[in-house]
Amino acid sequence: MSAYALLLLENTYLPGVLAVRKALSDTKAQFPVVLLYSAKNVNKDTLALFAASKLFSDLINIDDNILVSNSPHTLEFVLNRPDLAYTLSKINLWRLVEYSKLVYLDADTLPLQNLDHLFAQNFDASQVMAAPDCGWPDLFNSGVMVLQPNMTVFQELMDLYESTESFDGADQGLLNHYFNPGLYHGGTSRWLRLPFIYNCTLNSHYEYFPALQRYFQDIKVFHFIGDKKPWDRNYAAQLRKDPSLFKVADNKNVYELWHEVYESIEIDGHSQNAILQISEKAEPGHVATVEAVEAVETPQPQPPVVHHQYYYKEPESEPEKYEENRGEAWKLNESRGPNKWEDPSESEEEKEDTRELDTKELVHSLSQLDVESPQDDYASTHPIFPWEKSAARQKPTRSFSARTSLPTTLTKIPFTAAFDNGSELENYIASRDQAERPETLQEIKKDEQLDEQESQELEKLAP
């Protein structure tokens, strides 16, 4: 048996799921449609309505295997989509082995043409069919996939989930990692590329409108990727009226097309608005983590639920003010270690001495840097500034030979762990400083003189 599969992890995507389901009917899909959902996060009355209306041939509760992002930092700060914390749960598609083939559609897709022919494609269970992602076309977008459920693949995906951070923090990164191993390094791809018209994703920074105009009639599925969805009320209202947006069909833009489908929904006498009202009546508790699903009895802390624009709530407290005088790290609440320069027993002279030594050490290290001297006086033969033209311009007085390795004084900086006890380390530092000091002082003096000389020369030459 084959089926279309949709995913509803949370109430906020309900309008999307309803629209995809309606669009499948509108495009005369002949295959059943199954819904994977999180019972903890989808309103019970909505689910009851789904069950009664037989809108879906199978309602599959995946609460026993909700997968939370294994790379939340990437999700939040690189992909910028903390709201996708649970989309790795898509992996559950591969364990539905009672289905021989699934055509998976994200809740923010809009099928525009019949897709039944996808079920006739023959491929191996270790492969996946998907269209390229508009942001990185060598990878696939995981919003539309043709796949064959298979326990080996499911287990391998779970192993990857447990062992390796998804590179986008969500499902698309992990699935591409799995089906596109060794991309750019000779790996054999198990991704079968569907044409872009099977998952037309446009981003707001670059849209290739001429192609959209040329091929719109061929687009099978449009996909509203990104954090703004057509059902976000304020946003969609704006976009539907935006005259600058490209009209794709019947003088309508894609948002208008989505709404046309959405507004035509009617399930057992309920309009889409009535269904939405049911779903918004009581907010169910959100799943905190995978462990929270497993340990049902133990109350878990609630994760921040990030809603889309329409659901955005004002923060309850003012953000903390930046305190310039306290430095960058004060909020980290780290305990402070003792700083030598803050030791009250240390005299002002001692402090001065330490600083001086540090500088000397640095100057000495820098003097060890090997830099090749110029072959000729490049500036006098290629003048840029007027004084560079002067015949009186001195040749460089100092030269450095080519740097081949790190200066020894830097590479030999002692590492505390190499010494058995503190006093041994202190002795080492003392003896090293003694040995280097005279030479370093001389060099500093010489350098200072040369600097002074050079700046005087330049002052004389400057117009």
Ligand SMILES: O=c1ccn([C@@H]2O[C@H](COP(=O)(O)OP(=O)(O)O[C@H]3O[C@H](CO)[C@@H](O)[C@H](O)[C@H]3O)[C@@H](O)[C@H]2O)c(=O)[nH]1
């Ligand atoms: O709170 C949520 C979040 C997601 N979903 C489901 O998960 C899907 C993926 O989220 P979506 O907002 O559609 O992600 P995209 O903006 O499409 O982002 C891209 O990146 C995601 C993370 O890798 C992939 O899941 C998508 O397929 C890919 O298009 C949705 O369509 C829903 O089916 C929910 O039901 N509730």
Ligand SMILES: [Mn+2]
């Ligand atoms: Mn999507």
